[in-house]
Amino acid sequence: MEGPRPPLPATQRKFKTGTTGFMLAIHVGAVFALLPRFWSLQGVIVLAVLYWATVLGVTLGLHRLVAHRGFEAPRWVERLLVLMGTLACQSGPIEWVGLHRHHHLFSDQPNDHHDAARGLWWAHSEWMLHKIPALTEIHRFTGDMEKDPFYRWLDRWFLLLQLPLGAGLYWYGNWAGVPGGGLGLVLWGIPLRLVLVYHVTWLVNSATHAFGYRNFDCPDRSRNCWWVALLTFGEGWHNNHHAYPHSARHGLRWFEFDITWQHIRALRALGLARRVRIAPVFGHRGDAPASA
Incomplete structure (x- = not known):
């Protein structure tokens, strides 16, 4: 895990034009959203609701449900959560899950695609x-998802989800006479939301491999970082997660508040989550994850 990393090979040093251009455009759009002319209470509400839906789609849907199968849910619930997570525009669900499973297999090793030993900026977003070699290995990790035509469609056309969302926001903003109009709601609901969700979720790759404490002696740099946990609905309890990847609960100590886990508890109470896998809680006996 430790030790200096060699420079990237020449084939990986070149920036990908499409991805780099998209990220620049989204960040410019987020800056425009903050202009006074586009400020409105409705914009704040749209941002808050879509932030909740998108982050929860990533943490609850793509991560704990699909990538690690920490619990089971009816197909319509799973697909709804994956759809919410795909709104994050962090590639399609098959690629997202495949890369995440690859990361767990090689966490903080030289072939980890966001190896924290290459520096915080590399792990965060660079x-x-x-071009990362892990993209060629995704099919090794996603055989369960590739059988589903819905997931294959989302993986190919995930960017198109922003179009009906943008159209709806634009229509409502103009119809309701929102300050800043429909364009203001679009800027707050798409580029500003995406930039916030990007950097918040990317902190799990960077900050939680550098800052915080460790409950478990994992063979990587994973750490528990409380402020990342707050922003990411519990994903910041990263050392716990790397110790017990299949646990649907990440916050294991009484003070490790896990918002995503509270949503799973609510789903279970409604009969929409079953076979929930939980790591041993501190103060309880047992070494292996249990079911609840």
């Missing part, structure tokens, strides 16, 4: 601007 890795995605370059």
